[in-house]
Amino acid sequence: MRDGIHPKYNPQATVICSCGNTWHTGSTIDVIRTDVCSKCHPFYTGEQRIVDTEGQVDRFYKKLQARQDYLGDVVAREASRTSPELPIGELELGSRAENSLKAAGIENVGQAIARLEQAGDDGLLQIDGFGRKSLADLKRRLRARGFTLPEESPAGELAS
Numbered sequence: 645m646r647d648g649i650h651p652k653y654n655p656q657a658t659v660i661c662s663c664g665n666t667w668h669t670g671s672t673i674d675v676i677r678t679d680v681c682s683k684c685h686p687f688y689t690g691e692q693r694i695v696d697t698e699g700q701v702d703r704f705y706k707k708l709q710a711r712q713d714y715l716g717d718v719v720a721r722e723a724s725r726t727s728p729e730l731p732i733g734e735l736e737l738g739s740r741a742e743n744s745l746k747a748a749g750i751e752n753v754g755q756a757i758a759r760l761e762q763a764g765d766d767g768l769l770q771i772d773g774f775g776r777k778s779l780a781d782l783k784r785r786l787r788a789r790g791f792t793l794p795e796e797s798p799a800g801e802l803a804s
Contacts, residue, residue, distance in 0.1 A: 651672040652672065653670065653671075653672055654670065654671060654672065654673070654674055655670045656668050656670075657669055657670060657671035657672075657673060657674055657675070657676060658674070658675050658676070659676045659677075659678060659681075660675065660676070660677050660678070661677075661678050661679070661680065661681035661683065661684065662677075662678070662679050662680070662684075663680075663681065663683060663684035665681050665683040665684070722790075725789055725790065726789055726790045726791060727753075728752065728753055728754025728757065729752050729753075729754060730752060730753045730754075730789075731751065731752055731753075732745050732746070732750060732751060732752060732753065732756065734753075735753070735782065735785040735786070735789075736785070737778060737781050737782055737785065738778070738781070740773055740778075741773070741774055741778035741781070741782070743773065744771050744772060744773035744774040744778070745771065745774060747771075747772070747773075748771045748774075750771075753786065753791065756768070756782065756786075757786070757791060757793065757794075760793060760794050761794045764794070765779060768782070
């Protein structure tokens with residue numbers, strides 16, 4: 645062995661755990677500090693404790709919470725998309741069709757669907773300024789958002 649290249653060995657190095665337990669062992673370092681020992685490790689104690697020295701568990705729970713928040717937002721957005729209280733303006737039918745429906749007292753999607761159920765296509769076609777193309781656009785946009793429409797009359801809608 646070459647002289648002067650090896651560290652000094654200490655046969656009575658002190659090991660100190662974060663739980664307060666201390667013991668002596670041989671090492672090249674005089675004092676060793678550790679987070680977990682056989683007196684406090686969950687495997688040896690039998691208690692359910694998560695040892696998280698680098699914050700991995702907290703990062704995992706943050707990611708899990710962010711995922712749950714995202715899924716909740718998706719569900720809320722989908723519910724608002726198919727809500728009968730959705731204003732007619734959200735369907736982007738065009739200003740003439742929207743103004744005609746508003747003049748007839750139809751302010752939201754639920755009222756338009758109710759009118760279709762009660763009087764069929766003719767109920768909406770009787771509104772001044774609301775024609776067949778507007779009716780076809782309305783039905784197409786309602787279906788695209790997931791609304792179920794009543795049975796269609798054969799003459800009620802243009803071919804899409």
